[in-house]
Amino acid sequence: MMEPGLYQILFISAALFFTGVYGFLTRRNLITMLMSVELILNSVNLNFIAFNKYLWPQKMDGLFFTLFVIAIAAAEAAVAIAIIINLYRSHNSIDVENAEDLKY
Amino acid sequence: MNGSTIIFYLLAALTIVCGVLSVSTRQIFRAAIYLIFSLIGIAGIYFWLDYQFIAAVQVVVYVGGIVVLIIFSIFLTQQAGELLPKQKIGRKIFSVLAVFCGFALTMVQVYQHAFYENDGEAVKPVVANIGKQMLSTKQGGYALPFEVVSILLLAALVGCIVIAISKKEETA
Numbered sequence: 001m002m003e004p005g006l007y008q009i010l011f012i013s014a015a016l017f018f019t020g021v022y023g024f025l026t027r028r029n030l031i032t033m034l035m036s037v038e039l040i041l042n043s044v045n046l047n048f049i050a051f052n053k054y055l056w057p058q059k060m061d062g063l064f065f066t067l068f069v070i071a072i073a074a075a076e077a078a079v080a081i082a083i084i085i086n087l088y089r090s091h092n093s094i095d096v097e098n099a100e101d102l103k104y
Numbered sequence: 105m106n107g108s109t110i111i112f113y114l115l116a117a118l119t120i121v122c123g124v125l126s127v128s129t130r131q132i133f134r135a136a137i138y139l140i141f142s143l144i145g146i147a148g149i150y151f152w153l154d155y156q157f158i159a160a161v162q163v164v165v166y167v168g169g170i171v172v173l174i175i176f177s178i179f180l181t182q183q184a185g186e187l188l189p190k191q192k193i194g195r196k197i198f199s200v201l202a203v204f205c206g207f208a209l210t211m212v213q214v215y216q217h218a219f220y221e222n223d224g225e226a227v228k229p230v231v232a233n234i235g236k237q238m239l240s241t242k243q244g245g246y247a248l249p250f251e252v253v254s255i256l257l258l259a260a261l262v263g264c265i266v267i268a269i270s271k272k273e274e275t276a
Contacts, residue, residue, distance in 0.1 A: 004112040009149070010214050012116045016123050016142075018207040023127030025199040026191050031177055032132060035139050038170060039123055042146050045162075053153050058224030060237055064246050066158055067238075070165050071253045075260035077170045081177045082264040088181040 009050040016043035030084045030094045034077065041073045112152055119145030130187045132178055140171050155229050 002008065016039055023036030045066045052062025084094050091098045119142050126138035143166045150159035227233055241247045 004109055006219055007214065008112070008116070009153075011211065012119060012149070014207055014210045014214070015120050016146075018203045018210075019120070019123045019127055021206065022199050022203040025202070026196055027127070027188075028191070029132065029188055031174060031181070032127070032135055032188070035135060035174060036127055038139065038166070039126070039142065042143060042166070045158075046146060046149065049150060049153060049155055049158060053155070054221065055219060056222050057226035058222065060227055060229055060234065063155065063158060063229055063234065064238065064249070067161065068249055068253055070161055071257065074165055074169060075257050077173060078264050079260050079267070081173055082267040085177060085180055086267050094181050 006050055006054040009046060009054075013043040013046040013050065016040075016046070028096050030080075030087070030096060030099065033096070034080050034084075038073065038077070041069060045069055108152070112149070115145050115148040115152060118142075119149065130190070132182055132188055133175070136171060136175050136178060139174070140167055143167050143171065157229060157231055157234055 020036045020039035020043065023039065024033055027033050027036060048062040048066045048069070052060065056062070087099060088094050122138045122142035122145060126135045126142055129135050129138065143162065147159045147162040147167070150156075150162060237244065238246050238250060
């Protein structure tokens with residue numbers, strides 16, 4: 001078996017990213033689409049940390065970007081869930097097909 | 105093959121398998137639970153890479169915050185035990201095809217590219233170093249992005265409150 005290194009972590013991260021993309025394309029429920037976006041953001045974080053660890057160990061920039069991405073993902077999830085619950089109140093469903101009249 | 109390698113591959117398998125189950129299961133609550141395990145697997149990989157602070161933040165913010173929020177919103181919007189509707193088979197096939205092609209392309213690019221390591225004294229990602237650089241205003245400091253993110257979080261909080269105010273109070 002191969003010794004784990006940068007390539008193995010990039011493989012995990014790419015697999016997770018495209019899993020998230022698959023979920024985003026096939027799901028039609030807003031909450032499950034939000035979960036797919038979380039998977040995508042996590043794969044990006046994993047990439048930042050792996051590059052930081054293996055290519056630029058003398059700096060910590062990847063680590064800080066990961067921290068900021070986590071903070072922004074938390075804000076995004078909170079706003080998205082507020083919108084989803086508001087949509088459920090007015091439409092009694094959180095299907096994306098019903099979300100097209102969100103602007104009214 | 106030593107223990108560290110075995111642990112890494114176990115964490116990788118946990119992350120990917122739970123991620124795939126999370127996007128493919130038809131029970132929405134199970135999807136949230138699989139998402140938790142996938143995020144815990146990623147936190148484990150951070151621990152394996154010796155980035156303890158990021159691993160702790162991952163567990164606290166994602167597992168303790170975002171997923172709990174998602175589970176609450178599932179309880180508020182979904183009938184218990186109801187399966188998600190089945191997708192059209194055509195959409196599924198094209199999604200799998202697109203995702204597989206994208207994955208293959210990315211991995212071919214990654215394996216053809218030779219990464220080179222930059223020399224230099226390694227900085228330990230411990231909390232003392234992180235805090236010093238995060239709040240430093242000198243070159244390489246992250247004080248400005250830190251402030252920008254705090255303004256963004258404030259804006260998100262205000263936005264959530266504005267969205268969640270019920271319409272009845274406005275008309276009264």
